[in-house]
Amino acid sequence: MEQIHKYSEPELVQMLQMQDQQAFSYLYDNYAAALNGVIYRMVEDKELAEDILQDAFVKIWNNFAQYDSSKGRLFTWMINLTRNLTIDTLRSKGYKKQQKISSDENAVSNVQDQSFGADKFDTMGLQKHLANLRPEQRSIIDMAYFKGYTQDEIAKHTGIPLGTVKTRMRAAIIELRKILQ
Structure with a gap:
């Protein structure tokens, strides 16, 4: 049976800098819900929020060398990266075009799943x-x-x-x- 380890922020940062897969899994398991809550509150679309969340974690993994602990906490850096990625997505031409196409098409089925909104984000x-x-x-x-x-x-x-x-x-x-x- 695998033992679950809780990392301190400095330990986690050090392991992520060495591109440790287990540390990245820990990062995802412990921060995905909060980041998804931020994204969902901005886009109000569960599937799009999940897509952006995946993109955000890829970006976090690929750009982790840019993280500087002297400039702020890990979560703050991740939330800013995620928020900026979400804004970029919302401003992209592809997203705007898709919104025009499907704006009234799915009006009946656009029921919001509140479990991804403020309550999830409020774990903090x-x-x-x-x-x-x-x-x-x-x-x-x-x-x-x-x-x-x-x-x-x-x-x-x-x-x-x-x-x-x-x-x-x-x-x-x-x-x-x-x-x-």
Whole structure:
């Protein structure tokens, strides 16, 4: 019987740098649900979220040499990589064309599976922490990190000046750091 090992972040990073398959399996087993929750919240399509998740883990594996622990935690790096990949997918011409083709085609069968949304992502407890932010900060964080909007898009969508969006986002991130530490 194989013994399940729990790795510390430095151990895991070191093993991943040596391209250890067991460490990568551990990484997938322990982080896939949270990353999938982030992706699903942005795309609201279970199959697309799963495809992006697979692409994200391939990218994590292939680009692990770029991870620098002095710049932040492993999970933060993975979430940013995954979020950026999701945004790139949403902005791609192929995705936009597919959305136009199937927008009304599957209206009846587009029932959301909530098990991949906020509840899965909340294994990290972020929802309760976001609740501690002021509403204007919370909505900007939600739009930027969970829906994939740029700061410029948030400004246009909400009618708030870009400088105000940037200020609120910075204040919200500072507040979240305080809460999470």
